[in-house]
Amino acid sequence: MKVLIIEDEPAMANSIAEYLSGEDYICEFAPDYKSALQKIIGHNYDCILLDIMLPDGNGIKLLEEIKAQGNEDGVIIISAKDSIEDKITGLHIGADDYLTKPFHLSELSARMYSVIRRKSFNSSNRIIQREIEIDLPSKCVTVNGNQVLLTKKEFGLLLFFIGNPNKVISKSALAEYLSGDYADMFDNHDFVYAHVKNLKKKLSEGGYGSYLKTVYGTGYKWEK
Amino acid sequence: MTKLLNRSLRSFSIYALFVLAASIPAYYYLVDNIWLKELDEHNDIIAMRTAHELNAMRLDDKELKRSIALWNEIQPGTSLEPLKGASWPKDSVFTELRANPYLKRYEVDRFRGLQRPIKINGQSFLLTIETNMEETEETVIAIAGVTLIFFVILVAGFLIINKRLSKNLWKPFRVALQNLKEFNLNHQKPITFSASEVVEFTELNQALEKLIQHTITVYKGQREFTENASHELQTPLAVIKGKLDILLQDEPVSDRQYQIIEEINWALSKISRTNRNLLMLAKIENHQFEEHTEINLSELSERITLEISEHYSIDGRPEMDILPNVIRFANRPLVEVMISNMLSNAIRHNIHLGAVGITLSQNALTVSNSGTVSLNREQLFKRFSSGSEAGSGLGLAIIKEICIRHNWKVDYHFIDGRHFFSINFD
Numbered sequence: 001m002k003v004l005i006i007e008d009e010p011a012m013a014n015s016i017a018e019y020l021s022g023e024d025y026i027c028e029f030a031p032d033y034k035s036a037l038q039k040i041i042g043h044n045y046d047c048i049l050l051d052i053m054l055p056d057g058n059g060i061k062l063l064e065e066i067k068a069q070g071n072e073d074g075v076i077i078i079s080a081k082d083s084i085e086d087k088i089t090g091l092h093i094g095a096d097d098y099l100t101k102p103f104h105l106s107e108l109s110a111r112m113y114s115v116i117r118r119k120s121f122n123s124s125n126r127i128i129q130r131e132i133e134i135d136l137p138s139k140c141v142t143v144n145g146n147q148v149l150l151t152k153k154e155f156g157l158l159l160f161f162i163g164n165p166n167k168v169i170s171k172s173a174l175a176e177y178l179s180g181d182y183a184d185m186f187d188n189h190d191f192v193y194a195h196v197k198n199l200k201k202k203l204s205e206g207g208y209g210s211y212l213k214t215v216y217g218t219g220y221k222w223e224k
Numbered sequence: 225m226t227k228l229l230n231r232s233l234r235s236f237s238i239y240a241l242f243v244l245a246a247s248i249p250a251y252y253y254l255v256d257n258i259w260l261k262e263l264d265e266h267n268d269i270i271a272m273r274t275a276h277e278l279n280a281m282r283l284d285d286k287e288l289k290r291s292i293a294l295w296n297e298i299q300p301g302t303s304l305e306p307l308k309g310a311s312w313p314k315d316s317v318f319t320e321l322r323a324n325p326y327l328k329r330y331e332v333d334r335f336r337g338l339q340r341p342i343k344i345n346g347q348s349f350l351l352t353i354e355t356n357m358e359e360t361e362e363t364v365i366a367i368a369g370v371t372l373i374f375f376v377i378l379v380a381g382f383l384i385i386n387k388r389l390s391k392n393l394w395k396p397f398r399v400a401l402q403n404l405k406e407f408n409l410n411h412q413k414p415i416t417f418s419a420s421e422v423v424e425f426t427e428l429n430q431a432l433e434k435l436i437q438h439t440i441t442v443y444k445g446q447r448e449f450t451e452n453a454s455h456e457l458q459t460p461l462a463v464i465k466g467k468l469d470i471l472l473q474d475e476p477v478s479d480r481q482y483q484i485i486e487e488i489n490w491a492l493s494k495i496s497r498t499n500r501n502l503l504m505l506a507k508i509e510n511h512q513f514e515e516h517t518e519i520n521l522s523e524l525s526e527r528i529t530l531e532i533s534e535h536y537s538i539d540g541r542p543e544m545d546i547l548p549n550v551i552r553f554a555n556r557p558l559v560e561v562m563i564s565n566m567l568s569n570a571i572r573h574n575i576h577l578g579a580v581g582i583t584l585s586q587n588a589l590t591v592s593n594s595g596t597v598s599l600n601r602e603q604l605f606k607r608f609s610s611g612s613e614a615g616s617g618l619g620l621a622i623i624k625e626i627c628i629r630h631n632w633k634v635d636y637h638f639i640d641g642r643h644f645f646s647i648n649f650d
Contacts, residue, residue: 009459009463011463011466011467012459012462012463012466015463015466015467015469015470016466018470019466019469019470019473022473080456080458080459080462082500082503084557100458101458101459101461101462102458102459102461102462102464102465102492102496103462103465104465104466104469105465105466105469105470106469153534167472167473168472168473168477169472170468170469170472170482170485170486170489171486172486172489172490172493173469173489176493215482216477216479216482216483217479217482217483218482218486219472219482219486
């Protein structure tokens, strides 16, 4: 899958590419408005990561340009600005997601996974990983054909893990993901353990092969 | 506070009162002196005529004596007396006050007199002429009366002119004032003032336009700074965070190294939390949250409480006592931040197995948690004053700032081993 990273900070762009490299992603870079525009016009991408604060132009304009091309590229806005107006404008023009810096790469990877799936599979969107089958539109999870009832948080966690196969995910990344809007509020991450434990328990009751591993005491890893 | 025009009206009226009051004695002396001069002239003419007529009659001594007696009898106010002694006195002029003998009530009349020696048929006589003149009080009263009438006319005129002036002359001023009142820095819409023919108003309008333009520029600059500061800090933070995530993928990482990475992550989220809260404070202070709508506080508090307790269920859920349908006119994002800050504070600072409660009544929102000692009320709402190791130290400062924006009152009490933070809406 082809990914275009439009980001003026090379260290940032490289980190993203390096994190994604273990999976089926091919990353291209565009550090400024001009080169980004060239790439957008000339190529199709499965996902475009767009930093809307570029040194030589507004990323929102670039987004309009992407949409004007009529391609089905998924777009995730990466912004240092935590501004509601920008978020609304971006999503309104046609971005698929909006991520505020600083974020964990696992969070980005999970979101990219879901954007790409949404774009390419539309309504018949099913994820099948060995004995686990997830029907995304209905949020129905089955293990070996047996339905597993998950809470909203547990379902989110499962998708998060599937979006980060074979990666070590720190507890703090999971905490940030789980607390969403309230990420700023809490420093106690004990709730992560409780949610992961419940998810594991429910999946193993259905008989999954224990791909969700605990590493280094408090980190996790989803083995594909 | 008085209106500018009323203030000048008062000064004008007082000045007019003084001038007119001072004019009363002036007029009196003027009128009285004219009176005196005219009466003296009058007396002089009568004296000359009397002497002339009596001489022209060419009476003999006997007839003269009888005539003079008769004269004295029938001519009131004048008398002719033979002049005794050889000396020829000079004319004498005098003013005399006398009671009127013909009136039953006591009334004093003022007379102006002239005594002059005249010669009739070679004999010397002393002629006395007295003419009644207006009394001092009567003159003063008459003048004062007229002056008072003029004063009233003057003040009435002032009032009418004043009203007209404030209606017409001050119109551009009032228009400009209205414009200024409606000006909202958040909308950044410059005001255009209508042109005026008055120099002062034109200058005022120009100065105001310049000031507003400058304010908007500074405001924009400040906003840009806020955003740039955010950008400049968030990107390096994102880089660090990303690099740590990558570091974790390098196998094998020791447990010790993993712990270090997690500690860095923890510190990083604290920095970004502080950064975000500082920006939040700056934004509130820059009036970037001015849009007010009707908010159902009951639903909002309930939703936030449930969401927060969802991933913080270790010490049990907060006790909710929320009155339904409490509606307030406020800024939604700010109120959300306020409620979640209050709740997360209560949860974070709660003691082990303590209780957390949220109470909403028609005019107050109170969040409480168990505690051991009362906090310092003076220091509590200042920035970075909290004793919390993990918090940004800005949560309460933000709550206070939000309350200021909405004209609410935030207060803290410690009662029976429980911290109470309350927002009073009235």
